[in-house]
Amino acid sequence: MLNKTGIPTAEDVKKVSPSEERLKKGPVAIIECFQEIPCNPCTEACKQGAIQPMADINNLPKLDFDKCNGCGLCLSRCPGLAIFIVDGSYSETEAIVRIPFEYLPVPKVGEKVAGLNRAGEELGSFEVVKVQSGGQKNKTYTISIVVPSDLAMDVRSIRLGGVRHAN
Amino acid sequence: MQTKETIVCRCEDITLDEIKALIEQGYRTIDEIKRVIRAGMGPCQGRTCRMMIAQELSKYYGIPVGEVLMPTFRPTVKPVKLGTFAGGE
Amino acid sequence: MKEIEILIIGGGPAGLCAASAAANLGATVLVLERDGEPGGQLVKQTHKFFGSKKQYAGDRGYQIGNLLIEECKKNPNIEVWTDTTALGVYEDGVVTAERQGKHLKIEPKKIIVATGASEKMIAFPNNDLPGIYGAGAVQTLMNVHGIVPGQRVLMIGAGNIGLIVSYQLMQAGVEIAAIIEASPTIGGYLVHASKIRRAGVPILTSHTIVEAYGQESVEGAIICRLDENWQQIPGTEQDLNVDVICLAVGLSPLTELCFQADCQLKYIAELSGHVPIRNEYLETTRTDLYVAGDVSGVEEASSAMVEGRLAGISAAYSLGYGAGVAPQLQAEALAELSELRSGPAGQKTVKGIMKLMDKGEAVC
Numbered sequence: 001m002l003n004k005t006g007i008p009t010a011e012d013v014k015k016v017s018p019s020e021e022r023l024k025k026g027p028v029a030i031i032e033c034f035q036e037i038p039c040n041p042c043t044e045a046c047k048q049g050a051i052q053p054m055a056d057i058n059n060l061p062k063l064d065f066d067k068c069n070g071c072g073l074c075l076s077r078c079p080g081l082a083i084f085i086v087d088g089s090y091s092e093t094e095a096i097v098r099i100p101f102e103y104l105p106v107p108k109v110g111e112k113v114a115g116l117n118r119a120g121e122e123l124g125s126f127e128v129v130k131v132q133s134g135g136q137k138n139k140t141y142t143i144s145i146v147v148p149s150d151l152a153m154d155v156r157s158i159r160l161g162g163v164r165h166a167n
Numbered sequence: 168m169q170t171k172e173t174i175v176c177r178c179e180d181i182t183l184d185e186i187k188a189l190i191e192q193g194y195r196t197i198d199e200i201k202r203v204i205r206a207g208m209g210p211c212q213g214r215t216c217r218m219m220i221a222q223e224l225s226k227y228y229g230i231p232v233g234e235v236l237m238p239t240f241r242p243t244v245k246p247v248k249l250g251t252f253a254g255g256e
Numbered sequence: 257m258k259e260i261e262i263l264i265i266g267g268g269p270a271g272l273c274a275a276s277a278a279a280n281l282g283a284t285v286l287v288l289e290r291d292g293e294p295g296g297q298l299v300k301q302t303h304k305f306f307g308s309k310k311q312y313a314g315d316r317g318y319q320i321g322n323l324l325i326e327e328c329k330k331n332p333n334i335e336v337w338t339d340t341t342a343l344g345v346y347e348d349g350v351v352t353a354e355r356q357g358k359h360l361k362i363e364p365k366k367i368i369v370a371t372g373a374s375e376k377m378i379a380f381p382n383n384d385l386p387g388i389y390g391a392g393a394v395q396t397l398m399n400v401h402g403i404v405p406g407q408r409v410l411m412i413g414a415g416n417i418g419l420i421v422s423y424q425l426m427q428a429g430v431e432i433a434a435i436i437e438a439s440p441t442i443g444g445y446l447v448h449a450s451k452i453r454r455a456g457v458p459i460l461t462s463h464t465i466v467e468a469y470g471q472e473s474v475e476g477a478i479i480c481r482l483d484e485n486w487q488q489i490p491g492t493e494q495d496l497n498v499d500v501i502c503l504a505v506g507l508s509p510l511t512e513l514c515f516q517a518d519c520q521l522k523y524i525a526e527l528s529g530h531v532p533i534r535n536e537y538l539e540t541t542r543t544d545l546y547v548a549g550d551v552s553g554v555e556e557a558s559s560a561m562v563e564g565r566l567a568g569i570s571a572a573y574s575l576g577y578g579a580g581v582a583p584q585l586q587a588e589a590l591a592e593l594s595e596l597r598s599g600p601a602g603q604k605t606v607k608g609i610m611k612l613m614d615k616g617e618a619v620c
Contacts, residue, residue, distance in 0.1 A: 003441040004457045006449030035446040036599045038558070041314040052377030058599025061424035077314050079304035080447025096348055103427055136318070140304075157454040171467060173383035183379050214374045218508060218529065231410025233523025237530065240515035242344020247354055256257065 002034055007119045017153060018065040023088035027070020030153070031061050033082045037148040045077035072142055075100055076134045084154050085142075090095075095152035096129065106131060107160055113153040115147055122159070123151055175223075176216035178209020190227045197221060198238045207238065212244055229230055260286040260335075262571050263351055263364035265342045265513060267319075268296020269557045270549025271370035271562035272324040276586070277568030278332035278368075280577035286362065287328070287336045288353055293439060294328070294336055295321035296372060298557065300395040302427070303420055306445070307558035310592060317557065318399075324561075342371075345517040349544070366544050366571040369514055370564060373507035373528065373550035374455070378412070381467035387474030391421040392503035404428050406500035410477045411435040416444035416460055418504030422452055425502075430571065433496045434462040436479050445601070465501070466493060474499055507554045514551070517542050526608030527553030533612060537570035537586060546571055553612070555605055562592045 012034050022028055029050075031042065036058045043051045043061065050067035051074060073097060075083040085098035097115075100103050107113050107128045115126045129143035153163045173183040181204055194200050197207070197220050206220060207213030217238070225232040262278050264271045267289030274283045293299065301317020312320045328334045340355040351362045375390035377383070389397075389405055391413070397403045409430055411422045414437035422432050435452070442449045449459055465487065466478040481492035508529040511521060519532040520542040531553050532540040539546050539572050548567035549560035566589040573582035597606050 002446055002450070006446065006453030008450060009360050033447060033449065033566045035601070037306060037445050037447075037601045038308070038596045038599055039313060044309065045314075054538060056598060057595050058601070078447075079306050079314055080445065081451050082447040104429075116454055116456060118450065120454050137315075139316070142424050157456075159456070172384070173381050174380045174384040175379060177377075177384060179422070180384075185455060212512070214510070215377045219377060219379060220415070231523075233525070233530075237521075240512045242346070242352060242516060243354075244343055244512045244516075245354075247343060247359070248357070251354055251357055251359045254357070256353075256361045 005119075008032060008034055010073050010111070013118075013153065016063075020032060022065045023086060023095075023152065026089045027063055027072075027085050027087040027098075028068050029063055029072070029074055030084045030086055031063050031074070031078075031082065032156075033061055033078075033080060036060060037152070039079060041077045041079060041082065042074040045073045047073060070079040072098055072132075076138055076140050076142055081140070086157060088149060088152055090146065093149055094146050095149045096144050097147055097152055097155050098105065098142050098144045099156065099158060101143045101158065102139070103160075105160065107143060107158070111160075113143075113145065113160055115145060116157040116159055117154045118156050120157065123147075123155055126155070126158075175219050176206040176209065178211050178215070179205045179207075181206045181216070183223070186223055190223060195224070195228070196236045196238075197224070198236070199239060212245060213238065257350075258286070258360065258362045260284060260362060260364050262286070262366045262368065263362055263573055264288070264368045264370055264568075265351070266296065266370035266372055266549070266551075267291075267294030267336060267338070268370060268372050268549060268560070269298050269321070269324065270372070270551075270560040270567075271296070272328055272563045274326045274368045274370060274548055274568035274571070275312055275334050275336075276324070276331060277565040277570040278577075279331045280580060281572040282570065283333065283572040283575055283577050285334045285380060286364070287334065287413065288340045288342050289336060289338045290340055290341045294325050294338065297392070298324070300399040301420075301557070302393075302399060302424060306556070307311060309434065311558035311596070312559055313322065313558070320557075330498060330612075337427030342513060345513050345545075347518075365575060366546065367517075368546045368548055368564075368567045369551055370547070370549045371510040371551045373509050373554050375503065376506040376508055377504050378503060380465050383473045385468050385470050386472070387470065387499055388501045388503065390467060391502050394421055394500075394502050395424065395448050398424060405502070406479070406498075407431065408433050408498045409502050410465070410479070410496050410498045411502045411504060412465055413437060413506070414439075414442045414444055414449065415504060416448060417507075418502075419444040419448035419452060421502060421504060422457065423448065426452070426455060426457070429502075432457045432496050434479070435459045436465065437461045438464045438482060440484075449543050458462075464488065468501055473617055474501055477501055485565040507550060509551045509554060511551055514540065514547065515544075517545055519545060522612055524553070524608045524612050526604045527612065529554075529616030531612060538567040539570065544574075553605060553608055556596070559593060559596050559605070562589050562596065565589050566593070587616065592598075
């Protein structure tokens with residue numbers, strides 16, 4: 001249960017997942033926001049009109065997968081770091097997952113990082129292909145990693161070697 | 168290993184056992200306990216221990232914590248040096 | 257004796273917003289801030305805020321703090337005294353304060369108390385070992401002074417503060433052994449919880465601390481599971497090797513000045529403690545004394561800012577300022593508050609305010 005562990009269930013995730021078909025077409029946002037809280041920056045970030053304006057600020061965001069072009073503006077704006085971009089069209093067997101990142105050091109392009117699932121379990125070592133800074137004000141980095149297609153909806157966090165000095 | 172103590176009032180170093188013993192002796196309010204043992208009379212003026220003592224009173228007397236009589240609040244809200252009063256308005 | 261139209265006690269999000277709102281309508285305002293800089297807890301908040309554009313959502317807390325401070329600095333009607341602690345509110349309306357070792361008297365026409373809240377403590381064996389901190393203290397250490405409290409932390413409390421401070425500790429390179437929470441469910445926003453969980457930190461609900469141990473300072477903690485009646489379940493103990501225990505077990509409204517001023521207060525669990533009874537416009541039962549922010553019930557900073565604005569407008573309006581516009585501005589602030597509180601996350605506050613005002617329906 002999400003509200004006991006912090007881990008969204010498969011059913012939770014299913015509710016915000018696009019079809020296999022849509023995933024294959026190209027980049028799309030996955031908004032893993034499952035709790036009604038007063039928050040709406042994603043609706044204002046979206047320039048495609050894909051995230052509908054909220055009648056009530058407490059509503060869950062509603063994303064039109066067909067209008068979404070996976071630009072990632074919402075990803076870097078979301079205060080909850082709950083939005084990811086998945087591009088299933090990267091290759092026959094691989095997908096790109098873009099993840100919001102706010103730790104130091106920031107990984108470099110070409111670096112291998114551990115990919116973690118929603119429970120923080122390691123799923124493998126994956127290559128970073130793009131690092132975008134959120135800029136002076138926003139500060140949230142977007143890290144793009146290449147993962148096997150079947151893990152595209154599972155990898156949601158990364159860990160760098162030596163990021164924790166306590167171990 | 169040291170003896171285990173549960174501290175309620177950090178400023179005056181007063182334990183949960185000491186507070187419980189006073190309540191069992193019949194002290195019924197935060198103010199009474201304060202006068203006997205100085206809980207809440209240190210630098211933080213009860214901000215840490217006040218509601219913990221209220222909880223113990225609430226448990227012992229079986230009343231809601233909101234009905235435990237609050238102490239009297241007087242200026243100043245923090246300790247002030249006498250020199251400050253002497254030199255000020 | 258310093259005379260001023262509106263005295264605001266506390267320069268946090270509520271106090272600064274109250275100052276701007278009142279000054280914009282033409283009132284002269286003095287803000288007392290205990291710290292060396294205004295901003296309150298905002299200066300330590302490195303995460304992005306929720307809410308809408310009106311409450312600067314998407315900006316980080318310290319950035320919002322800087323914005324509010326700038327606004328106050330630009331306004332010639334606002335004076336801010338830092339390193340100044342209000343000491344007492346007297347029957348004749350005089351407020352005393354200590355400013356850099358000097359005792360001062362202030363005679364305001366209106367007072368807005370925006371003192372915020374203080375951290376709660378809990379009782380467990382060895383709870384005074386060095387290495388046991390309040391979560392707010394850890395934030396101050398890290399984000400104001402640049403010091404990490406230790407290497408491996410047990411966080412107690414999975415409300416927003418516990419979750420956010422855990423995240424900030426992780427960002428500073430400190431390991432979180434676990435976040436434990438006595439309630440059966442996580443109290444803070446689940447997006448914060450998920451963000452921490454997917455980095456590998458266990459969040460254990462229905463868990464409590466049995467005791468801390470260590471010779472000179474914290475060397476570890478024993479935790480255990482709780483049953484449905486909040487009783488410890490024997491045999492479920494776990495020994496965690498940590499050098500820091502961080503308490504994020506809630507806040508208490510800082511209402512001493514309200515008690516002194518003879519405001520009527522009521523204990524409302526949903527608002528986290530004793531809070532002054534006040535009307536819709538945040539005026540307490542002591543005429544001319546208003547409250548805003550956590551002192552009127554512990555909530556998110558976004559609501560504190562709106563409450564500050566509402567109290568500021570109301571205090572200025574009662575002095576005759578903003579005749580044409582104030583009612584409209586008040587209505588806007590009230591609408592924003594009810595919007596922020598209308599969802600499931602705001603139900604506790606709404607219920608608390610209903611109890612406080614002893615009415616069958618929510619007023620704001």
